[in-house]
Amino acid sequence: MNGDENTKAGKGEDDNFAAAEHVLGLADAETRAAFARRLETDRALAEEVAGWETRLSPLDGGYEPVTPPPALKAAIEERLFGAAPEETTGLARLWNSLAIWRGLAAATSAAALVAVYLAVFPATTPAPTTVQLVASLEAEGAATQLLALFDPGTGQLRVTPLSVQPVEDRDFEVWFIEADSAPISVGVISQHEHNTVDISEALQRAIHEGTTIAISLEPLGGSPTGQPTGPVVAAGQANLI
């Protein structure tokens, strides 16, 4: 074993112990904070932490459940969603969430900029009308940008990647999301090209102003579970122009 390897092994051991120390929570506030910052960018270190979390997790069985006071849930939901109607959460909140999603999308390092254009049947209007909707969203360091257009005349959703860093051996999958429901798969699209997806009549009725359109990174051929399994690389909300 040469000197380099020794040094490497030494650092590995130190990091492994620092990870165990962090998981056990032994260190003081400053050390913990510094370690947490390192964790944000150091994948090897994050692996060490995950390893120790796995090793020690059987101890979690020792924590006795204690029912929290009922008011706590309402307090949390109010802080997260506010007391206002759901759709007022708005674009800023969506982008906040995208900034976090970006973390997992490290493979694409996708900061997201998405614009979604839609023309829809308003769900409550019996006679189909062509009302255009738009949402334009931005995140700092924007790297990913797609455009979605729903044409009620043809029943097709057109998705055009404007700025995308492709990820090999993965597909993009498009989802419609209503605030209170599980995402509905719309279809798998190419990361590179202009896409046209036929939208079933049922799905056409599901899309309206305020619907969130999200794109997740999935194994080739799409999510094996029917629900998103990969990071969301871009999302936007349908709005009236």
Place this chain on the structure above:
Amino acid sequence: MSTEEISDLIKRVSLRDRRAFSALYDRTSAKLFGVCLRILRSRAEAEEAMQEVYIKIWQRADRYVPGRNSPISWLAAIARNHAIDVVRARKPVADGIDAAVDLPDDGPGPEQAAIMSGEAGRLGDCLGKLDQNKAEAVVSAYMEGYSYQELADRHAIPLNTMRTWLRRSLIQLRECLER
């Protein structure tokens, strides 16, 4: 409470599904409140911590990797981390103010029972191979969120000795688990 169900709920929460968030809270809040209470030893602080913990869960749900850890352990890690951060941020004078809260004091806690009963599986076996006081130090650091200093005080040994104990014990544990 099935593992798969919790895993699925976390996945849906990562896509901003509020109904899933509500269901996830209903199914996991008692466990996580137990974690916060155990480490913070104050109902008021534990309730406050729970708000931060569930806000973090909402924000970080996308980081959950299914299959690696049980989803409940992933959630418990968020709760433990936050509660320990709160404890570490306390001014020293605040320590012990709430000590009178109606929680079981130290001594063999439920985790000891869990380890004895084999619930902790191989980890329990490997802890059993450490000196008893060292195994206790590891387990109480995890369960109670004790710092080096607190552990050193409780075991009446110098802080650096405690650090050495833990370092060696953790290496032994890892080797035992990988065997």
